[in-house]
Amino acid sequence: MPVRPEAVSTSTTTSSRGRLKVRLKRGGSRQGARSSVVRTSLISIPSPLATGHLSRCATSADGVCMTIVLGEICQSFYALGTAVVAEILAGFGLPTRRVVDGHERIFAMLARGEVDIVAAAWLPHSHGHYVAACGAAALPLAKLCVGGRLLWGVPTYVDGAVAGIADLARPEVARRIDKTIRGINPDSGIMRASARALEAYGLAAAGYRVVTGDTADWMANVATAHAENRWLVIPLWAPHYLVSRYRPRALADPLGVLGGTQDGVLMVHRGLPDRLPAPALAALRALDIGNDGFARMEGWLNEPGASAEAAARRWLAEQGR
Template sequence: MLKHFARLSFALFAVLTTATSSVAEERVIRLGQVGLSFYAVVGGIVQEVLEHDGYKVEVTTGSHGDIFPKLGAGEVDILAAAWLPDGHAPLYAKVKDVTYIVGELYGDARLYWAVPDYVPADLVRSIDDLKKPDVAARMDKRIRGIGATSGLMVGASKIREAYGLDAAGYEVIPGEATDWIANFKQAVAEQRWLVMPLWQPQWINAAYKVRVLDEPKGIYGKGDTAVLLGHESLKGKLSPETLDRLKGITLSIDAVTQMDLWVNVDGLAPRDAAKRWVSANPLRKD
Protein backbone atom coordinates (compact mmCIF):
# COMPACT_ATOMS: atom_id res chain seq x y z
CA MET A 1 0.00 0.00 0.00
CA LEU A 2 2.79 2.38 0.93
CA LYS A 3 4.64 1.52 -2.26
CA HIS A 4 1.42 2.12 -4.22
CA PHE A 5 0.98 5.53 -2.53
CA ALA A 6 4.60 6.37 -3.28
CA ARG A 7 4.10 5.52 -6.94
CA LEU A 8 0.97 7.70 -7.06
CA SER A 9 2.74 10.55 -5.28
CA PHE A 10 5.66 10.35 -7.68
CA ALA A 11 3.30 10.26 -10.65
CA LEU A 12 1.38 13.28 -9.31
CA PHE A 13 4.65 15.14 -8.70
CA ALA A 14 5.73 14.39 -12.25
CA VAL A 15 2.44 15.68 -13.67
CA LEU A 16 2.56 18.84 -11.56
CA THR A 17 6.21 19.45 -12.43
CA THR A 18 5.52 18.99 -16.12
CA ALA A 19 2.51 21.28 -15.93
CA THR A 20 4.45 23.93 -14.05
CA SER A 21 7.31 23.66 -16.51
CA SER A 22 4.88 23.95 -19.41
CA VAL A 23 3.28 27.05 -17.93
CA ALA A 24 6.72 28.56 -17.32
CA GLU A 25 7.71 27.88 -20.91
CA GLU A 26 4.53 29.52 -22.18
CA ARG A 27 5.44 32.65 -20.23
CA VAL A 28 8.81 32.98 -21.98
CA ILE A 29 8.79 35.37 -24.93
CA ARG A 30 11.77 35.44 -27.27
CA LEU A 31 12.44 38.99 -28.42
CA GLY A 32 14.56 39.54 -31.50
CA GLN A 33 16.35 42.74 -32.44
CA VAL A 34 19.06 43.87 -34.85
CA GLY A 35 22.39 44.55 -33.16
CA LEU A 36 22.27 48.35 -33.35
CA SER A 37 21.66 50.56 -30.34
CA PHE A 38 18.57 52.31 -31.65
CA TYR A 39 16.90 48.93 -32.12
CA ALA A 40 18.03 47.86 -28.65
CA VAL A 41 16.37 50.81 -26.89
CA VAL A 42 13.10 50.13 -28.70
CA GLY A 43 13.46 46.47 -27.76
CA GLY A 44 13.91 47.66 -24.18
CA ILE A 45 10.53 49.41 -24.32
CA VAL A 46 8.88 46.21 -25.57
CA GLN A 47 10.63 44.27 -22.82
CA GLU A 48 9.27 46.70 -20.22
CA VAL A 49 5.71 45.95 -21.30
CA LEU A 50 6.19 42.18 -21.41
CA GLU A 51 7.93 41.94 -18.04
CA HIS A 52 5.39 44.22 -16.40
CA ASP A 53 2.73 41.72 -17.50
CA GLY A 54 4.64 38.83 -15.97
CA TYR A 55 6.44 37.37 -18.97
CA LYS A 56 10.08 36.35 -18.96
CA VAL A 57 11.90 37.82 -21.95
CA GLU A 58 14.84 36.22 -23.73
CA VAL A 59 16.60 38.60 -26.11
CA THR A 60 18.26 37.44 -29.33
CA THR A 61 20.43 39.92 -31.20
CA GLY A 62 21.82 39.54 -34.71
CA SER A 63 22.32 41.16 -38.08
CA HIS A 64 19.40 41.97 -40.35
CA GLY A 65 20.22 38.86 -42.36
CA ASP A 66 20.24 36.72 -39.22
CA ILE A 67 17.27 37.98 -37.27
CA PHE A 68 14.53 38.00 -39.91
CA PRO A 69 15.00 34.29 -40.75
CA LYS A 70 14.90 33.48 -37.03
CA LEU A 71 11.53 35.22 -36.81
CA GLY A 72 10.31 33.34 -39.86
CA ALA A 73 11.39 30.02 -38.34
CA GLY A 74 9.70 30.83 -35.03
CA GLU A 75 13.03 30.92 -33.21
CA VAL A 76 12.08 34.38 -31.99
CA ASP A 77 8.49 35.30 -31.21
CA ILE A 78 8.56 39.02 -31.81
CA LEU A 79 10.86 41.42 -33.65
CA ALA A 80 11.54 45.02 -32.70
CA ALA A 81 11.49 46.32 -35.33
CA ALA A 82 10.90 46.07 -39.09
CA TRP A 83 10.88 49.11 -41.37
CA LEU A 84 8.04 48.98 -43.90
CA PRO A 85 7.14 49.33 -46.70
CA ASP A 86 10.63 49.91 -48.13
CA GLY A 87 13.55 49.66 -45.69
CA HIS A 88 13.27 45.95 -44.95
CA ALA A 89 11.07 44.93 -47.86
CA PRO A 90 13.26 42.07 -49.21
CA LEU A 91 13.73 40.60 -45.72
CA TYR A 92 10.06 40.99 -44.82
CA ALA A 93 8.90 39.32 -48.05
CA LYS A 94 10.51 36.06 -46.89
CA VAL A 95 8.64 35.99 -43.56
CA LYS A 96 5.42 37.80 -44.45
CA ASP A 97 3.32 34.63 -44.68
CA VAL A 98 4.16 33.49 -41.13
CA THR A 99 4.13 36.84 -39.34
CA TYR A 100 1.75 39.68 -38.57
CA ILE A 101 2.10 43.31 -37.56
CA VAL A 102 1.47 43.67 -33.84
CA GLY A 103 1.60 47.45 -33.90
CA GLU A 104 3.30 50.56 -35.21
CA LEU A 105 6.16 51.85 -33.05
CA TYR A 106 7.10 55.10 -34.80
CA GLY A 107 6.80 56.76 -38.18
CA ASP A 108 9.05 58.87 -40.40
CA ALA A 109 11.89 56.32 -40.31
CA ARG A 110 14.27 57.31 -43.09
CA LEU A 111 17.47 56.20 -44.80
CA TYR A 112 19.72 58.72 -46.50
CA TRP A 113 23.28 59.87 -47.16
CA ALA A 114 24.69 62.80 -45.21
CA VAL A 115 27.84 64.88 -44.98
CA PRO A 116 29.25 66.85 -42.03
CA ASP A 117 28.07 70.45 -42.20
CA TYR A 118 31.63 71.73 -42.68
CA VAL A 119 31.44 70.35 -46.23
CA PRO A 120 30.29 73.48 -48.11
CA ALA A 121 26.58 73.42 -48.95
CA ASP A 122 27.13 75.37 -52.16
CA LEU A 123 29.27 72.49 -53.42
CA VAL A 124 27.47 69.44 -52.02
CA ARG A 125 23.70 69.40 -51.71
CA SER A 126 22.81 66.21 -53.54
CA ILE A 127 24.28 62.81 -54.28
CA ASP A 128 24.86 63.93 -57.87
CA ASP A 129 27.21 66.62 -56.55
CA LEU A 130 29.63 63.94 -55.35
CA LYS A 131 30.73 63.51 -58.97
CA LYS A 132 31.86 67.11 -59.38
CA PRO A 133 35.61 67.07 -60.04
CA ASP A 134 36.39 69.54 -57.26
CA VAL A 135 34.24 67.56 -54.81
CA ALA A 136 35.51 64.13 -55.84
CA ALA A 137 39.08 65.39 -55.44
CA ARG A 138 38.50 66.11 -51.75
CA MET A 139 35.86 63.57 -50.71
CA ASP A 140 36.84 60.28 -49.08
CA LYS A 141 35.68 57.81 -51.70
CA ARG A 142 35.35 54.95 -49.23
CA ILE A 143 31.67 55.14 -48.28
CA ARG A 144 31.64 53.10 -45.10
CA GLY A 145 28.49 51.71 -43.54
CA ILE A 146 26.96 48.96 -41.42
CA GLY A 147 26.08 45.32 -42.17
CA ALA A 148 25.77 44.24 -45.79
CA THR A 149 22.25 42.81 -45.30
CA SER A 150 20.80 46.06 -43.95
CA GLY A 151 18.43 48.09 -46.11
CA LEU A 152 20.86 50.98 -45.67
CA MET A 153 23.73 49.20 -47.39
CA VAL A 154 21.70 47.28 -49.97
CA GLY A 155 20.30 50.64 -51.03
CA ALA A 156 23.74 52.29 -50.86
CA SER A 157 25.09 49.88 -53.47
CA LYS A 158 22.11 50.67 -55.71
CA ILE A 159 22.70 54.41 -55.26
CA ARG A 160 26.37 54.06 -56.17
CA GLU A 161 25.42 52.37 -59.43
CA ALA A 162 22.37 54.53 -60.25
CA TYR A 163 24.27 57.80 -59.86
CA GLY A 164 27.43 56.62 -61.61
CA LEU A 165 29.56 57.06 -58.52
CA ASP A 166 31.57 53.95 -59.37
CA ALA A 167 33.01 55.77 -62.39
CA ALA A 168 34.07 58.59 -60.05
CA GLY A 169 35.99 56.10 -57.89
CA TYR A 170 33.60 55.71 -54.97
CA GLU A 171 33.32 52.41 -53.09
CA VAL A 172 30.54 51.22 -50.77
CA ILE A 173 32.08 49.31 -47.88
CA PRO A 174 29.82 47.44 -45.40
CA GLY A 175 31.23 46.75 -41.95
CA GLU A 176 30.72 46.79 -38.21
CA ALA A 177 28.75 49.69 -36.73
CA THR A 178 31.59 50.46 -34.32
CA ASP A 179 34.03 50.91 -37.22
CA TRP A 180 31.51 53.02 -39.14
CA ILE A 181 31.08 55.37 -36.16
CA ALA A 182 34.82 55.49 -35.42
CA ASN A 183 35.54 56.46 -39.02
CA PHE A 184 32.98 59.27 -38.82
CA LYS A 185 34.38 60.61 -35.55
CA GLN A 186 37.90 60.56 -36.90
CA ALA A 187 36.81 62.35 -40.07
CA VAL A 188 35.12 65.09 -38.03
CA ALA A 189 38.22 65.49 -35.85
CA GLU A 190 40.34 65.86 -38.98
CA GLN A 191 37.72 67.93 -40.84
CA ARG A 192 37.97 65.32 -43.56
CA TRP A 193 35.27 65.31 -46.22
CA LEU A 194 33.20 62.15 -46.22
CA VAL A 195 29.74 60.98 -47.15
CA MET A 196 27.98 58.71 -44.69
CA PRO A 197 25.00 56.37 -45.14
CA LEU A 198 22.79 57.34 -42.20
CA TRP A 199 19.22 57.15 -40.96
CA GLN A 200 16.74 58.51 -38.47
CA PRO A 201 16.28 57.84 -35.60
CA GLN A 202 20.03 57.78 -34.89
CA TRP A 203 22.05 59.53 -32.19
CA ILE A 204 24.61 61.05 -34.60
CA ASN A 205 21.86 63.36 -35.90
CA ALA A 206 21.55 64.86 -32.42
CA ALA A 207 25.20 64.86 -31.39
CA TYR A 208 26.71 66.26 -34.62
CA LYS A 209 25.79 68.73 -37.32
CA VAL A 210 25.19 66.80 -40.50
CA ARG A 211 23.40 67.69 -43.73
CA VAL A 212 21.18 65.22 -45.54
CA LEU A 213 21.86 64.99 -49.28
CA ASP A 214 19.08 65.13 -51.83
CA GLU A 215 18.49 61.80 -53.55
CA PRO A 216 16.10 62.57 -56.42
CA LYS A 217 15.89 59.02 -57.76
CA GLY A 218 14.18 57.95 -54.53
CA ILE A 219 16.06 54.68 -54.18
CA TYR A 220 15.59 54.63 -50.41
CA GLY A 221 11.86 55.26 -50.76
CA LYS A 222 9.74 57.98 -49.20
CA GLY A 223 10.08 56.89 -45.58
CA ASP A 224 8.97 53.98 -43.46
CA THR A 225 7.03 53.04 -40.37
CA ALA A 226 8.84 50.93 -37.77
CA VAL A 227 6.54 48.06 -36.82
CA LEU A 228 6.55 45.36 -34.20
CA LEU A 229 6.41 42.03 -36.03
CA GLY A 230 5.13 38.90 -34.36
CA HIS A 231 5.43 35.29 -35.47
CA GLU A 232 1.97 33.83 -36.01
CA SER A 233 2.41 31.64 -32.91
CA LEU A 234 2.71 34.73 -30.71
CA LYS A 235 -1.07 35.12 -30.57
CA GLY A 236 -1.27 31.92 -28.55
CA LYS A 237 1.48 32.98 -26.15
CA LEU A 238 0.31 36.43 -25.10
CA SER A 239 -2.90 37.52 -23.48
CA PRO A 240 -5.18 39.82 -25.50
CA GLU A 241 -4.50 42.52 -22.91
CA THR A 242 -0.73 42.30 -23.42
CA LEU A 243 -1.13 42.32 -27.19
CA ASP A 244 -3.22 45.46 -26.85
CA ARG A 245 -0.56 47.08 -24.69
CA LEU A 246 2.14 46.22 -27.22
CA LYS A 247 -0.04 47.60 -29.96
CA GLY A 248 -0.40 50.78 -27.95
CA ILE A 249 3.32 51.57 -27.74
CA THR A 250 3.69 54.97 -29.37
CA LEU A 251 7.17 56.38 -29.82
CA SER A 252 8.62 59.06 -32.10
CA ILE A 253 11.82 59.82 -33.96
CA ASP A 254 12.77 62.27 -31.19
CA ALA A 255 12.09 59.71 -28.44
CA VAL A 256 14.19 56.96 -30.01
CA THR A 257 16.96 59.42 -30.89
CA GLN A 258 17.04 60.63 -27.28
CA MET A 259 17.32 57.09 -25.92
CA ASP A 260 19.99 56.29 -28.49
CA LEU A 261 21.88 59.41 -27.41
CA TRP A 262 21.76 58.30 -23.77
CA VAL A 263 23.38 55.03 -24.80
CA ASN A 264 26.10 56.39 -27.07
CA VAL A 265 26.92 59.66 -25.33
CA ASP A 266 25.86 59.19 -21.69
CA GLY A 267 26.96 55.56 -21.55
CA LEU A 268 23.67 54.00 -20.44
CA ALA A 269 22.87 50.39 -21.28
CA PRO A 270 20.01 50.23 -23.83
CA ARG A 271 17.66 48.70 -21.28
CA ASP A 272 18.47 51.46 -18.78
CA ALA A 273 17.86 54.09 -21.45
CA ALA A 274 14.45 52.51 -22.09
CA LYS A 275 13.68 52.50 -18.36
CA ARG A 276 14.65 56.18 -18.10
CA TRP A 277 12.35 57.07 -20.96
CA VAL A 278 9.46 55.02 -19.56
CA SER A 279 9.84 56.64 -16.14
CA ALA A 280 9.24 60.03 -17.75
CA ASN A 281 6.68 58.76 -20.29
CA PRO A 282 4.60 56.02 -18.65
CA LEU A 283 3.38 53.38 -21.09
CA ARG A 284 0.38 52.51 -18.91
CA LYS A 285 -1.50 54.17 -16.08
CA ASP A 286 -1.81 51.24 -13.65
Protein backbone atom coordinates in the same frame (compact mmCIF):
# COMPACT_ATOMS: atom_id res chain seq x y z
CA MET B 1 33.54 45.30 -27.60
CA PRO B 2 31.51 45.89 -30.78
CA VAL B 3 28.92 43.41 -31.98
CA ARG B 4 29.51 42.00 -35.43
CA PRO B 5 26.62 40.82 -37.58
CA GLU B 6 27.35 37.17 -36.96
CA ALA B 7 27.31 37.50 -33.18
CA VAL B 8 24.38 36.13 -31.18
CA SER B 9 23.65 36.91 -27.54
CA THR B 10 20.90 36.22 -25.06
CA SER B 11 19.62 37.78 -21.85
CA THR B 12 16.68 37.34 -19.51
CA THR B 13 14.58 40.21 -18.21
CA THR B 14 12.30 40.01 -15.21
CA SER B 15 10.65 42.66 -13.08
CA SER B 16 9.38 43.09 -9.54
CA ARG B 17 7.64 46.37 -10.32
CA GLY B 18 4.28 44.80 -10.97
CA ARG B 19 1.88 45.52 -13.81
CA LEU B 20 2.68 48.41 -16.13
CA LYS B 21 0.12 51.04 -16.98
CA VAL B 22 -1.07 51.01 -20.59
CA ARG B 23 -1.10 54.40 -22.30
CA LEU B 24 -2.81 54.62 -25.67
CA LYS B 25 -1.04 56.37 -28.54
CA ARG B 26 -1.03 60.14 -28.45
CA GLY B 27 0.50 62.87 -30.53
CA GLY B 28 3.24 65.21 -29.37
CA SER B 29 7.00 65.02 -29.34
CA ARG B 30 10.02 65.49 -27.11
CA GLN B 31 13.42 66.77 -28.06
CA GLY B 32 16.30 64.33 -27.67
CA ALA B 33 19.25 64.81 -25.33
CA ARG B 34 22.66 64.90 -27.00
CA SER B 35 26.06 63.57 -25.97
CA SER B 36 29.53 63.90 -27.45
CA VAL B 37 30.51 60.41 -26.33
CA VAL B 38 30.29 57.64 -28.92
CA ARG B 39 30.00 54.09 -27.67
CA THR B 40 28.82 50.71 -28.91
CA SER B 41 25.50 49.55 -27.51
CA LEU B 42 25.99 45.81 -27.31
CA ILE B 43 28.60 43.26 -26.33
CA SER B 44 29.11 39.79 -27.72
CA ILE B 45 28.45 36.87 -25.36
CA PRO B 46 28.29 33.10 -25.96
CA SER B 47 25.81 32.10 -28.66
CA PRO B 48 22.74 30.06 -27.63
CA LEU B 49 22.84 28.51 -31.11
CA ALA B 50 26.37 27.26 -30.47
CA THR B 51 25.57 25.93 -26.99
CA GLY B 52 22.24 24.37 -27.93
CA HIS B 53 20.22 26.44 -25.45
CA LEU B 54 17.95 28.23 -27.93
CA SER B 55 14.42 26.92 -27.36
CA ARG B 56 10.82 27.95 -27.90
CA CYS B 57 9.12 29.86 -25.12
CA ALA B 58 7.95 27.87 -22.12
CA THR B 59 4.22 27.83 -21.43
CA SER B 60 2.12 27.59 -18.31
CA ALA B 61 -0.45 24.89 -17.72
CA ASP B 62 -3.14 26.93 -19.49
CA GLY B 63 -0.92 27.41 -22.55
CA VAL B 64 -0.05 31.08 -22.00
CA CYS B 65 3.45 31.91 -23.19
CA MET B 66 5.76 32.52 -20.23
CA THR B 67 9.06 33.21 -22.02
CA ILE B 68 9.15 35.49 -25.05
CA VAL B 69 12.09 35.23 -27.46
CA LEU B 70 13.07 38.67 -28.75
CA GLY B 71 14.96 38.87 -32.04
CA GLU B 72 17.29 41.85 -31.87
CA ILE B 73 19.17 43.18 -34.89
CA CYS B 74 22.66 44.28 -33.88
CA GLN B 75 22.24 48.07 -34.04
CA SER B 76 21.39 50.55 -31.29
CA PHE B 77 17.91 51.37 -32.67
CA TYR B 78 16.86 47.73 -32.38
CA ALA B 79 18.55 47.30 -29.00
CA LEU B 80 16.45 50.17 -27.67
CA GLY B 81 13.19 48.97 -29.20
CA THR B 82 13.82 45.48 -27.88
CA ALA B 83 14.64 46.82 -24.41
CA VAL B 84 11.37 48.78 -24.28
CA VAL B 85 9.39 45.70 -25.33
CA ALA B 86 11.21 43.54 -22.77
CA GLU B 87 10.50 46.03 -20.00
CA ILE B 88 6.81 46.18 -20.87
CA LEU B 89 6.52 42.40 -20.89
CA ALA B 90 8.49 42.17 -17.65
CA GLY B 91 5.89 44.42 -16.04
CA PHE B 92 3.35 41.68 -16.69
CA GLY B 93 5.61 39.04 -15.17
CA LEU B 94 6.73 37.68 -18.55
CA PRO B 95 10.47 36.96 -18.81
CA THR B 96 12.21 37.47 -22.13
CA ARG B 97 15.25 36.06 -23.85
CA ARG B 98 17.17 38.03 -26.49
CA VAL B 99 18.72 36.59 -29.63
CA VAL B 100 21.03 39.13 -31.31
CA ASP B 101 22.09 38.74 -34.94
CA GLY B 102 22.15 40.44 -38.35
CA HIS B 103 19.07 41.58 -40.27
CA GLU B 104 18.68 38.59 -42.58
CA ARG B 105 19.13 35.97 -39.87
CA ILE B 106 16.75 37.61 -37.42
CA PHE B 107 13.91 37.75 -39.95
CA ALA B 108 14.61 34.17 -41.00
CA MET B 109 14.30 33.13 -37.35
CA LEU B 110 11.02 35.05 -37.10
CA ALA B 111 9.70 33.14 -40.12
CA ARG B 112 10.66 29.82 -38.52
CA GLY B 113 9.16 30.73 -35.16
CA GLU B 114 12.53 30.72 -33.42
CA VAL B 115 11.92 34.28 -32.25
CA ASP B 116 8.56 35.72 -31.25
CA ILE B 117 9.08 39.48 -31.63
CA VAL B 118 11.25 41.75 -33.78
CA ALA B 119 11.38 45.43 -32.82
CA ALA B 120 11.24 46.55 -35.55
CA ALA B 121 10.97 46.15 -39.32
CA TRP B 122 11.38 49.28 -41.44
CA LEU B 123 8.54 49.16 -43.95
CA PRO B 124 7.95 49.33 -46.82
CA HIS B 125 11.48 49.95 -48.12
CA SER B 126 14.37 48.66 -46.01
CA HIS B 127 12.95 45.39 -44.73
CA GLY B 128 9.96 44.82 -46.99
CA HIS B 129 11.62 41.89 -48.75
CA TYR B 130 12.54 40.26 -45.43
CA VAL B 131 8.96 40.53 -44.17
CA ALA B 132 7.58 39.29 -47.51
CA ALA B 133 9.82 36.23 -47.22
CA CYS B 134 8.22 35.49 -43.83
CA GLY B 135 4.83 35.15 -45.52
CA ALA B 136 1.94 34.49 -43.15
CA ALA B 137 4.35 33.60 -40.34
CA ALA B 138 4.88 37.26 -39.38
CA LEU B 139 2.27 39.80 -38.34
CA PRO B 140 2.53 43.58 -37.78
CA LEU B 141 1.45 44.50 -34.26
CA ALA B 142 2.19 48.22 -33.82
CA LYS B 143 4.00 51.16 -35.38
CA LEU B 144 6.81 52.10 -33.03
CA CYS B 145 7.67 55.18 -35.10
CA VAL B 146 6.70 56.72 -38.42
CA GLY B 147 8.47 58.87 -40.99
CA GLY B 148 11.91 57.30 -40.74
CA ARG B 149 14.21 57.46 -43.74
CA LEU B 150 17.51 56.37 -45.21
CA LEU B 151 19.92 59.08 -46.27
CA TRP B 152 23.38 59.96 -47.40
CA GLY B 153 24.60 62.91 -45.39
CA VAL B 154 27.64 65.16 -45.36
CA PRO B 155 28.97 67.20 -42.42
CA THR B 156 27.75 70.77 -42.09
CA TYR B 157 31.26 72.07 -42.84
CA VAL B 158 31.17 70.58 -46.36
CA ASP B 159 30.58 73.24 -49.02
CA GLY B 160 26.88 73.92 -49.46
CA ALA B 161 27.26 73.46 -53.21
CA VAL B 162 27.43 69.73 -52.47
CA ALA B 163 23.65 69.48 -52.28
CA GLY B 164 22.82 66.18 -53.97
CA ILE B 165 24.27 62.73 -54.50
CA ALA B 166 25.00 63.60 -58.12
CA ASP B 167 27.26 66.46 -56.97
CA LEU B 168 29.71 63.90 -55.57
CA ALA B 169 30.80 63.06 -59.13
CA ARG B 170 31.91 66.63 -59.84
CA PRO B 171 35.73 66.67 -60.18
CA GLU B 172 36.26 69.47 -57.66
CA VAL B 173 34.23 67.52 -55.07
CA ALA B 174 35.74 64.12 -55.83
CA ARG B 175 39.25 65.57 -55.42
CA ARG B 176 38.52 66.75 -51.89
CA ILE B 177 36.12 64.25 -50.33
CA ASP B 178 36.92 60.84 -48.84
CA LYS B 179 35.69 58.53 -51.61
CA THR B 180 35.47 55.49 -49.34
CA ILE B 181 31.86 55.46 -48.11
CA ARG B 182 31.98 53.41 -44.90
CA GLY B 183 28.88 51.85 -43.40
CA ILE B 184 27.53 48.96 -41.38
CA ASN B 185 26.64 45.31 -42.04
CA PRO B 186 25.92 44.37 -45.68
CA ASP B 187 22.39 43.01 -45.13
CA SER B 188 21.13 46.30 -43.66
CA GLY B 189 18.72 48.44 -45.63
CA ILE B 190 21.07 51.43 -45.79
CA MET B 191 24.01 49.45 -47.19
CA ARG B 192 21.94 47.66 -49.83
CA ALA B 193 20.52 51.04 -50.85
CA SER B 194 24.01 52.57 -50.82
CA ALA B 195 25.26 49.97 -53.28
CA ARG B 196 22.37 50.87 -55.58
CA ALA B 197 23.12 54.59 -55.22
CA LEU B 198 26.75 54.06 -56.17
CA GLU B 199 25.63 52.47 -59.43
CA ALA B 200 22.65 54.73 -60.18
CA TYR B 201 24.68 57.93 -59.89
CA GLY B 202 27.79 56.56 -61.64
CA LEU B 203 30.01 57.22 -58.64
CA ALA B 204 32.26 54.21 -59.10
CA ALA B 205 33.67 55.84 -62.24
CA ALA B 206 34.63 58.83 -60.10
CA GLY B 207 36.55 56.58 -57.69
CA TYR B 208 33.96 56.05 -54.97
CA ARG B 209 33.40 52.72 -53.24
CA VAL B 210 30.97 51.53 -50.58
CA VAL B 211 32.56 49.52 -47.76
CA THR B 212 30.53 47.57 -45.21
CA GLY B 213 31.84 46.93 -41.73
CA ASP B 214 31.44 47.13 -38.00
CA THR B 215 29.06 49.64 -36.41
CA ALA B 216 31.67 50.90 -33.95
CA ASP B 217 34.16 51.51 -36.77
CA TRP B 218 31.50 53.34 -38.78
CA MET B 219 30.66 55.65 -35.87
CA ALA B 220 34.32 56.19 -35.01
CA ASN B 221 35.05 57.17 -38.62
CA VAL B 222 32.34 59.82 -38.48
CA ALA B 223 33.66 61.20 -35.18
CA THR B 224 37.25 61.28 -36.47
CA ALA B 225 36.21 62.99 -39.70
CA HIS B 226 34.46 65.76 -37.77
CA ALA B 227 37.50 66.23 -35.53
CA GLU B 228 39.67 66.58 -38.65
CA ASN B 229 37.16 68.57 -40.73
CA ARG B 230 37.50 65.79 -43.29
CA TRP B 231 34.89 65.69 -46.04
CA LEU B 232 33.04 62.39 -46.19
CA VAL B 233 29.72 60.79 -47.09
CA ILE B 234 27.79 59.26 -44.17
CA PRO B 235 25.29 56.52 -45.05
CA LEU B 236 22.78 56.47 -42.22
CA TRP B 237 19.14 56.61 -41.27
CA ALA B 238 16.87 58.70 -39.10
CA PRO B 239 16.22 58.40 -36.26
CA HIS B 240 19.81 57.72 -35.18
CA TYR B 241 22.23 59.17 -32.65
CA LEU B 242 24.59 60.43 -35.38
CA VAL B 243 21.77 62.53 -36.86
CA SER B 244 21.04 64.31 -33.57
CA ARG B 245 24.73 64.55 -32.63
CA TYR B 246 26.20 65.94 -35.87
CA ARG B 247 23.18 67.23 -37.81
CA PRO B 248 24.51 66.05 -41.21
CA ARG B 249 23.10 67.68 -44.32
CA ALA B 250 21.06 65.15 -46.29
CA LEU B 251 22.01 64.93 -49.97
CA ALA B 252 19.18 65.16 -52.46
CA ASP B 253 18.29 61.84 -54.08
CA PRO B 254 16.27 62.76 -57.19
CA LEU B 255 16.40 59.17 -58.48
CA GLY B 256 14.77 57.93 -55.27
CA VAL B 257 17.36 55.19 -54.83
CA LEU B 258 17.35 55.49 -51.03
CA GLY B 259 13.56 55.23 -50.88
CA GLY B 260 11.00 57.43 -49.20
CA THR B 261 9.79 57.66 -45.65
CA GLN B 262 9.01 54.44 -43.83
CA ASP B 263 7.66 53.18 -40.54
CA GLY B 264 9.30 51.13 -37.80
CA VAL B 265 6.81 48.28 -37.31
CA LEU B 266 6.75 45.88 -34.38
CA MET B 267 6.59 42.41 -35.95
CA VAL B 268 5.54 39.22 -34.16
CA HIS B 269 5.32 35.57 -35.05
CA ARG B 270 1.74 34.65 -35.95
CA GLY B 271 1.31 32.38 -32.92
CA LEU B 272 2.31 34.93 -30.31
CA PRO B 273 -0.95 36.91 -29.90
CA ASP B 274 -2.83 33.77 -28.84
CA ARG B 275 -0.17 32.94 -26.26
CA LEU B 276 0.09 36.36 -24.63
CA PRO B 277 -2.14 37.52 -21.76
CA ALA B 278 -4.64 40.02 -23.13
CA PRO B 279 -3.33 43.01 -21.11
CA ALA B 280 0.24 42.38 -22.29
CA LEU B 281 -0.92 42.12 -25.90
CA ALA B 282 -2.88 45.37 -25.52
CA ALA B 283 0.20 47.12 -24.13
CA LEU B 284 2.29 46.06 -27.12
CA ARG B 285 -0.41 47.10 -29.58
CA ALA B 286 -0.51 50.55 -27.93
CA LEU B 287 3.25 51.05 -27.96
CA ASP B 288 4.22 54.27 -29.76
CA ILE B 289 7.82 55.33 -29.13
CA GLY B 290 8.10 57.84 -31.97
CA ASN B 291 11.19 59.25 -33.65
CA ASP B 292 11.76 61.70 -30.81
CA GLY B 293 11.51 58.90 -28.27
CA PHE B 294 14.16 56.91 -30.08
CA ALA B 295 16.32 60.04 -30.44
CA ARG B 296 16.15 60.65 -26.69
CA MET B 297 17.08 57.07 -25.90
CA GLU B 298 19.92 57.13 -28.46
CA GLY B 299 21.33 60.17 -26.66
CA TRP B 300 21.12 58.48 -23.26
CA LEU B 301 22.64 55.31 -24.66
CA ASN B 302 25.73 57.25 -25.69
CA GLU B 303 26.33 58.61 -22.19
CA PRO B 304 29.16 56.98 -20.20
CA GLY B 305 28.11 53.76 -18.48
CA ALA B 306 24.70 53.68 -20.18
CA SER B 307 22.78 50.64 -21.42
CA ALA B 308 19.79 50.05 -23.67
CA GLU B 309 17.87 48.66 -20.71
CA ALA B 310 18.50 51.75 -18.57
CA ALA B 311 17.55 54.04 -21.47
CA ALA B 312 14.33 52.09 -22.01
CA ARG B 313 13.39 52.30 -18.32
CA ARG B 314 14.11 56.04 -18.33
CA TRP B 315 11.92 56.62 -21.38
CA LEU B 316 9.08 54.52 -19.96
CA ALA B 317 9.28 56.44 -16.68
CA GLU B 318 8.92 59.70 -18.62
CA GLN B 319 5.74 58.29 -20.16
CA GLY B 320 4.33 57.54 -16.71
CA ARG B 321 4.63 53.78 -17.09
